[in-house]
Amino acid sequence: MAECGSENECQDAEEWRGTSELKIVLDHPQGVFYPGNRVTGAVLLNINGPRPVLALRLKCEGEGMVFFTDRSAGFRRKFSNTQSYLSVERYLFDGKSEGTIPNGENVFPFSVDLPDEIPCSFEGRYGRVRYSVAAYLERGKVARMTTSVSFTVAPVLDLNQDSLATLPISEDNSKAIVGYSEPLNMLVTLPVRGFVPGQTIPVKIVLKNPSKIEIRKIRVVFKKVITYHADRKSRRHKEIVVEIEIPVIANVDLYETGVDVPAVPPTGMVFCGIIDVWYTLKVEACIEVDEWYLKILKKNLKTRMRIVIGTVPLRHYETPEEEERTFAESDEAHRREFDDKKSVTESTPAKMRSKSNGIDNKFYKESKIYPSSKPNRDDPTGTDDDGGNGDADSYAPLYQVYKFNKNKDKTSTATDSNIRHH
Known part of the structure; x- marks a missing residue:
């Protein structure tokens, strides 16, 4: 120019x-x-x-x-x-x-x-x-x-250094529905709280419905919650990152599904005093109601959980494919050196690990701004309302995305579940 x-x-x-x-x-x-x-x-x-x-x-x-x-x-x-x-x-x-x-x-x-x-x-x-x-x-x-x-x-947040990331989640909630004698009960469990982009969050849901309340589906929504701090005022904005709908089947209590974590920034926005980021997972049992006045009395049963998103995965939970391959190659190389009785000043596994942690060997993917959970409350973009930011001046940061073994059984019990990655 x-x-x-x-x-x-x-x-x-x-x-x-x-x-x-x-x-x-x-x-x-x-x-x-x-x-x-x-x-x-x-x-x-x-x-x-x-x-x-x-x-x-x-x-x-x-x-x-x-x-x-x-x-x-x-x-x-x-x-x-x-x-x-x-x-x-x-x-x-x-x-x-x-x-x-x-x-x-x-x-x-x-x-x-x-x-x-x-x-x-x-x-x-x-x-x-x-x-x-x-x-x-x-x-x-x-x-x-x-x-x-x-x-x-690039962000740095090691989940192994976060005391909450390793803890499992077990949320048991009940709700009494007007007109039914027995309450609706839902238990949601996760093996850990901390995950990284590229990983799948395995969600297990146990839905107990003794009164046979008509439940049409279970919604699982992974949200990014951002708080913007201006001078004398803050604004919270929620983005729907992934939304999954699982059809409820008669006489089935157990449902399992997986939420794939895309390229998103980690929890916390460390060293930033004007923007906070955290993540929630909402599981909702949707009651079948047609009349508008009954929706006030028969509200859905919801469970919300805080999820920690980091940049270094938990060591004892799941190992990325690249690290599995690297460590296997390292062990084989070390075995050959031992058999040949060669002396080395630095172990091959250490060399391999240092190489695999190099920035050029990592896979990065562009992030995005996801749809708002309440778009009717949003300011229009590209106008004076957004401070002059507009779309012409946009940039998409890149975050590291790991590759994990997707052959593990993390599919939903309801095979025709609808998954929407926004």
């Missing part, structure tokens, strides 16, 4: 247009970096013929932003908040001391150290945490070319 001021500067811009290209290339192919690590890449400037410039400037920024509208009490007020996590600026080329940029492709490498205590990238309906690198080619006092690229700061 070129900017110009006076007529001469605009003429200069016309001369540069079509004869130059300015872009940023990050070393990581997907643009993913971790807190405390180094963002590396290069600014590429391709020009036809040597040209004088004032400077080539690099700016790396990280900022959190919240923006929403409150319509309570008959008034409409806008709220916003910002936080800065990173601001680094430096010159890659100084025209005063280095002279003219030569003809052809010019490569200007750069590296920026990320702080240890910064939040991960996040994009939501009413806020975001975004990191970017921008390059400014100063050709005159006003005229310049600019380019920028956003990158992902």
